[in-house]
Amino acid sequence: MSQMDAAGASSTTIEPIRVKQRFSPGRFIGEIAVEIFSFVMNTIEIVVGPLQRLIGLERMPYFFLLPNMLIFGIFVLFPMVLNFFYAFTGGTELFLRDRPYVGSANLARLFDCQNFLNPNSCNQDIFWRAIRNSVTYVAFDVGGIVIFALITALILNRNIRGRGFFRSVFFYPVLLSPVVIGLIWKWVIQTDGILNGMLNLFGGDPIDFRRSAAWMRFWVVFVSVWAQMGFYTLILLAGLQSIPRELYEAGEIDGTTKLRGFWHITLPLLKPTMLVVLVLSLIRAVQVFDHVFVLTGGGPGSATTFIVQYIFDTGFSNQIKQFGLAAAASLVLGSVLLVLTLMQLRVGNRGDDAA
Numbered sequence: 001m002s003q004m005d006a007a008g009a010s011s012t013t014i015e016p017i018r019v020k021q022r023f024s025p026g027r028f029i030g031e032i033a034v035e036i037f038s039f040v041m042n043t044i045e046i047v048v049g050p051l052q053r054l055i056g057l058e059r060m061p062y063f064f065l066l067p068n069m070l071i072f073g074i075f076v077l078f079p080m081v082l083n084f085f086y087a088f089t090g091g092t093e094l095f096l097r098d099r100p101y102v103g104s105a106n107l108a109r110l111f112d113c114q115n116f117l118n119p120n121s122c123n124q125d126i127f128w129r130a131i132r133n134s135v136t137y138v139a140f141d142v143g144g145i146v147i148f149a150l151i152t153a154l155i156l157n158r159n160i161r162g163r164g165f166f167r168s169v170f171f172y173p174v175l176l177s178p179v180v181i182g183l184i185w186k187w188v189i190q191t192d193g194i195l196n197g198m199l200n201l202f203g204g205d206p207i208d209f210r211r212s213a214a215w216m217r218f219w220v221v222f223v224s225v226w227a228q229m230g231f232y233t234l235i236l237l238a239g240l241q242s243i244p245r246e247l248y249e250a251g252e253i254d255g256t257t258k259l260r261g262f263w264h265i266t267l268p269l270l271k272p273t274m275l276v277v278l279v280l281s282l283i284r285a286v287q288v289f290d291h292v293f294v295l296t297g298g299g300p301g302s303a304t305t306f307i308v309q310y311i312f313d314t315g316f317s318n319q320i321k322q323f324g325l326a327a328a329a330s331l332v333l334g335s336v337l338l339v340l341t342l343m344q345l346r347v348g349n350r351g352d353d354a355a
Helices: 002-014 025-055 057-086 105-110 125-156 163-175 178-189 194-201 213-241 245-253 258-286 290-295 307-317 323-354
Strands: none
Touching (some): 105 323, 125 213, 125 258, 163 213, 178 194, 178 213, 245 258, 290 307
């Protein structure tokens, strides 16, 4: 009996104890996600495995780059090449095979001027007005971005209360679409908008901003600085935080004031970062179109018509669509952007050498 009792006791001890588990939605979803991921990876392995054995491991990066290169070739490289050929053709036909070859006639029309400083003396007066507007816009826009982004970065670099909150506030407009930005400010400055409502509240007369060339030039620059300043502020803030604190402490020991420390420590060490900000903002400002087109439509008259809008209007918006002339103007713009890009690369190389 004792052996039977022992056997019974041993059988009860090795019998597993089953605990009823509660259903967990999170665990269930996680298990489904793992199964889906495993299925996808196994499916990819069916294709990629033989391919890797066929072309070798060292050539696999080209396989993964192929989709991106196809998209780049179809939507960027091919239109650039096609645009180059359109610049040397005339007529109003859309398809290249129906357009006659005119050589450099389109470029000659763009540069047919008696006085380049007087757009009225040019064959394409709107083109030169757009260039003059673009130069003025770039000067004020880039200058405003550099100045205000630097001031904001200097403030946010200090140990102030709510610094993280203010950083996010200044960066938030960068996340908005340029079209949304244009619509918001169009609603703000229109005749019955919020700005004129505030002026009326304080006893002022409403201002018809959209009919004033001076006001609309101001607003396109103001909106651009407001929308883009946060991005360049973060770049400058990163540059400020890379400056060793020991330099400022050594300056304080020597009796250096904060103003002299800014001129002799901060600005020289921040110069490479400021050059990057300057070149990037230049490239962006030269290509301005979206928020200005929504905000002003190029008006009043041609006061806020810039080079990209001239290309758009000439090739697509006007009743007579001059694709060749628009393509020639885009070649001029592309040449300017190429020079600015080379400047950016040179600035970047200088920064790497200095590092």
